Amino acid sequence: MSVIRHLPEAPTGRRPLAPGAGIDAHRHDTHQIVYACRGVVSVTTDAGTWVAPASRAIWIPAGTVHEHRAHGDTDLRLVGLTHNPLALGRPAVLAVAPLLRELIIAYTGDLGDGERGRMLAVLLDQVRRAPEQPLHLPTPRDPRLAAVCDALRRDPADGRTLALLAAQAGAADRTLARLFRAELGMTFPQWRTQLRLHRALVLLADGVPVTAVAHRCGWASASAFIDVFRRAFGYTPGRAFTL
Incomplete structure (x- = not known):
């Protein structure tokens, strides 16, 4: 800004x-x-x-x-x-x-x-x-953590483990796991789910079909995406913009 x-x-x-x-x-x-x-x-x-x-x-x-x-x-x-x-x-x-x-x-x-x-x-x-x-979706401060978060922001469907992402960022996975909790207040899986839900809302608002949203955001199937979305919002993604 x-x-x-x-x-x-x-x-x-x-x-x-x-x-x-x-x-x-x-x-x-x-x-x-x-x-x-x-x-x-x-x-x-x-x-x-x-x-x-x-x-x-x-x-x-x-x-x-x-x-x-x-x-x-x-x-x-x-x-x-x-x-x-x-x-x-x-x-x-x-x-x-x-x-x-x-x-x-x-x-x-x-x-x-x-x-x-x-x-x-x-x-x-x-x-x-x-x-x-x-x-x-909190903003990380540590450059190693930021590198991992930026990579996943660019591609929320990236399914690599924290260990693989950490190796690319030049850090140990235990270090990054600690940083996720200390800086962002959540675990790595929780942060990735939040990121994917954020991106899913944006894609749904742009009219992308539910199955395509699930694929582009990294869920294994449309049904898995629908289940996570329903638990987060209380309704299915198909109803997200008909309320």
Whole structure:
């Protein structure tokens, strides 16, 4: 991120984005909820990337330098908040229940100030109840770990073991296993699954068939991919963009 815009207040409203379009690096002095009621949105900071389909939203606390990216034809909804209902000082992905979804869509629509103010209390109550979801792909700092992560980002279907990847990076597999836990807060298999789920969401948003997504992301079969996706999101990839 190079030029960073500063916004005193996080905006509230609707912002349709074409596939691949985005909002460049910026920060605001208030908090924000980012939600794509159609398509997939990703938010990237120096600490990593968070991704959210229509069943998830992304929480961005005040002062966080971040950029947005749309995957697929995306109907982006932005909710600016002056106080923090979650007491979270870092970005997070939140589950979006049907009521919260409708509240966000209505709140970012054409409302009068009085109506928006009354709706805000209910929206905040639903946000407080929204469970956090593990859809963060952290950014590594150690150059050996970064080399392995970059190789897998380039090809999520790469099925090499950690030992083989470590040898290419000039490190011992035990060292990299320790670094995955220490720097990224997860094991190597967990990180690779997160990466593959991130890439799968992007490909599905671009209209790639489920079987092709499974192959390109490294699952042995479409059924294996569907099982992992269902456990992560609560529905099958075929329903991901019909919610």
